[in-house]
Amino acid sequence: MADSKVAPKTSLQKPPVKQDNNQSSFDRILSELSVPLFFALLCFAGIVAAQLNPRFLINEIITRLARNLFLVLSLIIPVIAGLGLNFGIVIGAMSGQAALIIVTHLEIGGLPGFLLAALISVPFSIFLGWLTGLVLNRAKGREMVTGYILGFFANGVYQLVFLVLVGTLIPMNNPKMMLPSGIGLRNTMDLIAVNRALDRALFSSLKLGPFQIPWATFLVIAALCLFTSYFTKTKLGQQMRAVGQDMHIAEVSGINVNRTRLIAIIISTVLGAWGQLIYLQNLGTFNTYNSHEQVGMFSIAALLIGGASISKATIWNAIIGVLLFHTLFVVSPLAGQRILGIPQVGEYFRSFLAYGVIAVALALHAWQSKKQAQKQVDAQAEQLLED
């Protein structure tokens, strides 16, 4: 952004600089596409190596797109508002799970149960998102690491509530869901009642060729895409963009920066809760104490693989990212088995990729923004010298 502001001035004075700038913009396009391209190649190599049945693969990918895309999309708004990748999405996932536990306890099944869970999760996630936003506003410039630690902290509180307080301070009596001692919930929860409630809500018998399509889920995801692209065009969305580009300028031009950031986080947390509900209704069972832990990391890795960065993310990044990341997810253990004869290699490779992608993306971003700041300083110094 700052780059393009500086560029025209210098290009008028010195043509060679302009050429250099052109090249760098070409580089930028290439570097933006290079991540998805690299992973596409990797996927392709994996598919070839694993000798997968294409029908199995396509089926798997359709399921995983429906399962994960909503969660990944919920990350976009905080990126626009300059909060970086919202590692606090884990907190949204927890509120979704809390709602699901309540619904399971009430034994309300099917689509009504699912919708009720979505409704119950809203006050939880708004409240928790608000708290998250307050904490992140106190840690400007370190939002990601703070959000990340906040996720762990919230996990501790979550376990305290559902492992210790339920049955002691919170009265609950449900032997099906609780541990034999009467304190705390069981480790796994069967969601037979809401199993695939959304996936099968609409045209469940309508197949596309040999593939079963969760139409309703895709409809909801499409609605979220529309909402996101509409939202960025509203006044609030534009304010978020302004805050994301420069907090100080936004503040000076009369935008309430803290409030805008709070709203961005709250929206992301609510969407995260719904995303987790969609994810769990598809799986049909969940680990009471683990299901949310990996959600943040896998969603973020998927978004980054789709070509997003810490300051820029689009719907297409999310879609392509989920597609590539989950193809890799399906393919890599099988490829590891075929190539080295050890299936674990592929599994470790998969987590190595997830961690590595996030590390590289974070490092590249920090590196580039440092370089850009340096460039700006240099340009200013040059200007001063010329004057």
Place this chain on the structure above:
Amino acid sequence: MELKMSKVKNIFDPHHLKAFYEKFGLPRLIISSFLLALFILAFIMKMDITILLSDSLARIGMNGLLVLAMLPTLVTGVGLNFGLPVGFVCGLVGGVISMEYDLTGFTGLFVAMLCAIPLAVITGYLYAALLDRVRGQEMMVGTYVGFAVVAGMCIFWLTAPFKNPSMIWAIGGKGLRVTLTLYEHYSRILNNFLSFKLFGVTIPTGLLLFFGFFCLLAHLFFRTRTGLAMVATGANPMYAKSSGIDTRTMRYTSVILSNVLAAIGALVYAQSYGFLQLYTAPLYMAFPAVAAALIGGASLKKATVGHIIIGTILFQTLLTIALPVTQTVLQGTDISEIARMIISNGMILYALTRNERG
């Protein structure tokens, strides 16, 4: 007699109390009172306090060096070294090499360290070069670099050409086992060195001496020219630069030092635990160490050896006695893991959100 009375009065003077509170800090106050409450509970429940204390001492020595590894990077302003697993893994590699040749006793331990240190220096240099390029995001990048290294090393453990049958999987004969027992090698060798019993409390003399020795080294190091230059780099980088200190070298040195300490710490941890834990075990190693340093009173801007020692003692004692005490009181519900999560992450959050000036 009169003098004594006036002194006692002085201590309870509101000004003194306020000064004491400000110096001690709210989090440390909370943790200390929590710890005290646990001890009182243990006493009421007639639990064997000597065992609790013995375990606490062992845990303090076991984790001390890992916490000390936080010190150099905090001092130079690089921040909390969330990339601790990078050094930790180097230590594990050293341990595995020494095991491959069936070395036992102190030879085994020190050969492991000798193998680990050069590795830690090299990886530390690379890691430092990366951190220097991502100034301002060191903590987040460090966390994920640490994770990526641990995950990458999983592939190494699976495919590395180790041959010693006590280390590799019995079936298939490929890849190292998840936990390697050090029972026949150097398990608890530092713990048992000169250890004795005092009122029923086992004192792991060698372990504590080892930790104390490194603390002393660190303390002395920050009195030397290089050490003082590091402190200046962290306190005021611009001023340090203008007075001729090569701040970049100082930051590099601090990261390398931290990495080496983490590698040695990993081996001390392993010998005390009795097992080398490979694969995903080192993944979350950084968090308790970070929390301990912060509980001791270290902040993102300032840290001393004293902070490290106090933090290790408070945090590790708390973790050690929380499990048996709460289990006795709550009849089987394990709250210690939850307490660990809430306390350590709450502490890190507190440090991250504190508005520090200067």
